[in-house]
Amino acid sequence: MANNIEQSVYFQRRKNAGALIVRDAPKFDLESYISNYEDRTRLDRLITIGCTSTYLSIDAFHAAIAEAKQGKDTDIYMSIVGCLQQIVPEDPLSMPDLGWVEQRMKQIKAETDRLEHELKQYKNNLIKESIRMGNEDLGAHYQSIGDFNAAYKAYYKMRDYCTSPKHIADMSLKLILCSIHQRAWTTVQTHVLKIQSQSLKAEDKAKIDPILSACLGLAYMATGHYREAATAFLQTKPEFMTGGPAAGVTWQRALLTGNDIAVYGGLCALASMDRAELQNQVLGSSSFRNFLELEPHIRRAVSLFCSSKYSACLETLESYRTDYLLDVYLQGHVAPIYGAVRRKSIVQYFIPFACVTLEEMGKAFSSGSGVPIEEELVDMIQNGTLNARIDLVNRLLLSPPSHPRQDVHDSALKMAASYEHNLRLRLLRLNMLNAGLELRAPKNTNAGAPQMHGGMEGYEEGMAGGSRLRMSRG
Amino acid sequence: MADVASALLSFPPDAQALSSLQHVEYDRQIRSYINVLQSIPLATLAKAAGIQNDLLELLDPSINSLAYIYVLTAQIHASSVKSTKIPDAHRPDGPFWLKLSDFLVTCDPIQMRYAGELWRRLLEYIERITRFFRAPLAGIPLICAALLRLDPMTGTLTSNHLNYIRLCLEARMYRHALPILDNPISGFPTAPVSGATNAVPCADHSVSSAWITSRSGHSDKIEISHVQEYFLLGAMIYLGLEKYPQARLFLEHVLTSPAQGVASGMMVEAYRKWLLVGCLIEGKTPESPRTVNSSALKVLRSTSKPYETVVEIFQNRDMPRLQADVDAGAELWRNDGNLGLIRTLLRALPRFYILNLSKTYAAIPLPSVARLLNLTPSDAHAYIESLIASGHLNGRIDYPIAPDAPAVLRFFDAGAPDGPLARNESQQLAALVAQMARTNELAEMVKAADLRLRLTREYVEYNRRRKGKKGGVGGGGDVGGDAEMADPGLADVDVGDIGDEDLMGDLH
CATH class of the missing domain: 1.10.10 (Arc Repressor Mutant, subunit A)
Known part of the structure; x- marks a missing residue:
């Protein structure tokens, strides 16, 4: 079966394009894995697995089609069906349900018109709160149909009608989620900073902060800044897993689960921190411990690294490689992170x-x-x-032998020599200037060349006439 | 006759009187003595010598140096009036030549400070003889000794310097130019500054430019083109001797010479050589010194494209392309006189490969090196041996005991005590002490330059204005006071730092 799938048009094309294909079975069970997620990220993750894993492809696409049909995004439905068709053309689900699509598009059109009309009314009434909510509804609608660009714009229009820091924080959170779906990582970072600069009430702050650090960590990781990502993930409070919805979104289901935080944070830290830091900030952190408990093998890998059992640590990581390759955000970073851990292990191994x-x-x-x-x-x-x-x-x-005494001497000599060189250059130039010796344009421009060869005249000619030698009188 | 002799012998006073003589008094006496000498007709001096040859025997060249040089010049003059040819008696190893050479090495340098023009003409005459009789082996060492006799530091650039370097280059006696070239140039003959302390030439001066002035006659007029020529020719001599760092410094002197946005032909030539030399030293395009005039540099760059290309290829360690490029431009290199340097560059490329290897490997079998260099094992072996012998590579070739095992190239890092380039404690100390001495010497030059700058009209003007702004009472004439204010200048900051922090600290 898996072999057939690998031979299918879709995977052949991916293979030719050099894209990632995962052939091994992952450790997780698709159904229980995906049940942790909801909304858009559930769809994203299913599609990622469907596109890369030959083992789970069909199951994932089936689940994705069912998911998509419950939502309003007809474009993504069509593209999923398209993919499935290239993998198993004979599958009944690979025939697009055009009736449903048409019906949904009509519904969407009506909904868009209704919301825009309402917004117009609110604007005429000049009630700020209504306008803000109107924009919010419109944004939510666009987001549900997968038009994140329009959603971002609609959410952004709320800005002028926000009356409290809480409003601004809610708006920014929505913008963050929107940007994450668009993979616009720098925008995520700016909005996180924007919320952090707001003076929120203590209870709101306690609720929003864990979400912010998780989003920031994700943005850093996605842009390859593993050290910053690790710091952000490690600061994430365990309340992230238990907190209620913020800005209408249940973040631990709609974006990242606690398990994801543990995996991302643990891997980024392994890739970028040294042993002491890992010990103190990862294993010793009372808040991050809660996350690590969810993913014991990450905890094991970190403690193996700390106790200098590098090969065991690498083995542990290696056994989960397939799982991580099927993660929507981690996929592209498995190779660099693993490489960094390996290189660090080699360096650390060699130190003693x-x-x-x-x-x-x-x-x-x-x-x-x-x-x-x-x-x-x-x-x-x-x-x-x-x-x-x-x-x-x-x-x-x-290991390179060190000769500190010799090295200090050498560097002193080297520095002195370069000082001397520069000083001599400058001093001579200064003296020449002082003596009024300066090359001027254009009279003297060519004076040099003939002079040069003047000195090379034949030997026997000698100096002209002895009469030049005269006594000077006075 | 006897009058003349007694007049000639009237100076200097005997040794006892001389030692108690103050500089100013000595100066006064010697000047009046020169007046006496000048009042004796040339013919008398020459004839007196010509007939009896007595005067030169009578005078001791090391004591009556002034009189001696007057008589010598008079005799030369007399012979040149008779015919334009140099008389045979003046040929090297002839009786007159012996007197000349004896005089030049033993004369009193203090007295010679007062006879600048005669001194210069004498040197020029020797140069003429050297060329005329094609006897560089006799002439060149003599001129060198004479230059060093007058001023052991030879720090003031005179036309004699330039003539000497030209002569050395023509005769291909590069090594003989080193005693002069190795001394840094610290000054140029300029108009003497009035009002400066210790102005009499016979006083103890730290730099010779205090008494070699534009009026003292020791030098012909020095123009910027002469300075550039001196350094360019000097660089060529250093290149001939494969002393690349020194050559580079000299070329940079040419490049950094003050220019108002223009470049001379010599600067173009210097720039091309400088690119190649810098590349030979560092293996990449050298960083241009900061004091180069930027618009002049632009001109230089635009005229030296082929050279920049070669250096760039070198930097990429692309042997086949380098070879092709060098072959293609053979005509150009030859016309510019840089063919030798280019060839050296070509030979140096594998060296940088090997130096790179030494950063990665501690030991590597020779066949692997040969493969990396694209050479046959025996060629590679010979090449590496030459590198080690020339001190370019801190390594050793080991021969294993097993008969069929390949030889091994073993690298040592800079500080390793067992490498061939390792220096022991006392050598290291000697290097540090030598550097310190050089630095102190430079510090003296900086002080002299500082003093000279303080005496310039611009600086005095500047100080007067600054004082005026402060509302102070001080007038402009108080140079001494101003000098103290300017103390945190070059001398104390730059050189002090090198001397005190970098060297002294390490010696503890």
């Missing part, structure tokens, strides 16, 4: 040693890709990640 045999290194960090460890090490040395040198003859990795 003066020399290690390459064989030993290869054993400790066996790579699945079949690239010999020494090539990896050469790359790391050349781009400055690993401060070591390789002895190809005895097949050793050597």
